[in-house]
Amino acid sequence: MKIKKTCLITLFAITFYSSCSKDDNIPKTIIPNGDKELLKIEQALASNDQDLIALLNKVRGSVGKIGPGSKTIWSRKNDYSLGLYISANHVYGISGWGTRNPEFFDITKENKGIFEGSQIPQKNGVIELGKTLIADFPLMHFEISSSVTNTTILPIEDFYLGVVDNQRVEQKAFPQYPSTVKINSQLDMYDPSNRTLAVNTWSNHEPGTKAILIGYPQDNKAYPNGAVTMGNILTDSEAISVLKILKDEGDEEGNVPYNENVEFIVQAKAVAGMSGGGVFNNSGELLGIMVRASTSSNSKNIVRVVKINYVRNKMIDFYNSLSVSNKEKIKPFISGEI
Numbered sequence: 001m002k003i004k005k006t007c008l009i010t011l012f013a014i015t016f017y018s019s020c021s022k023d024d025n026i027p028k029t030i031i032p033n034g035d036k037e038l039l040k041i042e043q044a045l046a047s048n049d050q051d052l053i054a055l056l057n058k059v060r061g062s063v064g065k066i067g068p069g070s071k072t073i074w075s076r077k078n079d080y081s082l083g084l085y086i087s088a089n090h091v092y093g094i095s096g097w098g099t100r101n102p103e104f105f106d107i108t109k110e111n112k113g114i115f116e117g118s119q120i121p122q123k124n125g126v127i128e129l130g131k132t133l134i135a136d137f138p139l140m141h142f143e144i145s146s147s148v149t150n151t152t153i154l155p156i157e158d159f160y161l162g163v164v165d166n167q168r169v170e171q172k173a174f175p176q177y178p179s180t181v182k183i184n185s186q187l188d189m190y191d192p193s194n195r196t197l198a199v200n201t202w203s204n205h206e207p208g209t210k211a212i213l214i215g216y217p218q219d220n221k222a223y224p225n226g227a228v229t230m231g232n233i234l235t236d237s238e239a240i241s242v243l244k245i246l247k248d249e250g251d252e253e254g255n256v257p258y259n260e261n262v263e264f265i266v267q268a269k270a271v272a273g274m275s276g277g278g279v280f281n282n283s284g285e286l287l288g289i290m291v292r293a294s295t296s297s298n299s300k301n302i303v304r305v306v307k308i309n310y311v312r313n314k315m316i317d318f319y320n321s322l323s324v325s326n327k328e329k330i331k332p333f334i335s336g337e338i
Contacts, residue, residue: 038269041226058284061190063214064120070215072278076196077336081186083164087276090150104140106329107181113137115176125190129225135167135178155263158291202308203285207235215277231268239265251296269301279305
């Protein structure tokens, strides 16, 4: 495919084309029908849309950075009130896992943690992300096919779970490593509505409604503190129709099969680095994470979202397959969501 007069941005399994327009050409309000604009977080918060601002404040503290991508804190409903998060395998890097079989880490005993590239919004709600790093501990991943790579992995396998605790440091020379996960202090994060402690931290998606999408683009200059957009959740039949259009236009997403049991599609725009970012409904409940998007710059921009319910079912199935002693190692971190 030949692209002229575009900026090419690539992140592992997601390749996006974004316009080279300047920041000041972006409107300060989101177009009501969504799927048109990708805004800086600060632009959205400066809009006149009070409903959008209220929703954004409810969920934005849950979405942070991890390496070249994003991660989303699903819940703090566990024995230690730490942040159980979801991100994409292609963000972590498949080669980083010791095996492609389902795997968990006893993070109270073994230290897989790192600070580098790990951030969440400031706990006081300040918009600027700043330079404070937070400890990140991979907790478990699920089966990954032997044939897939970071560029070919499909939504059915493109997610894992991790934990963030309250250890924080200022960004300095690489690398910096935390101590073993700290369980004696609950995660202090920007969550003014206690979304991550709510009875319902997540929900199934509802086709025909709107979703808010938040992530951290690799383009730090244009989006230093994250990006947000809104879009319509498509029905399965609409998703299949849009993918056919994309295929006819030569967009690579049109060749990726749609799996209605695993994913849903939002008609919206995303850019590289937003993989692992959260997709929420208008109540602030987590619907899933972004993993892929269309490459065409047209009115059919789409984002593939792995369903939170699918992730949860995989987590429960894996947990139930473990021995009693191994269950005891991970249950405290997932107890509120099983």
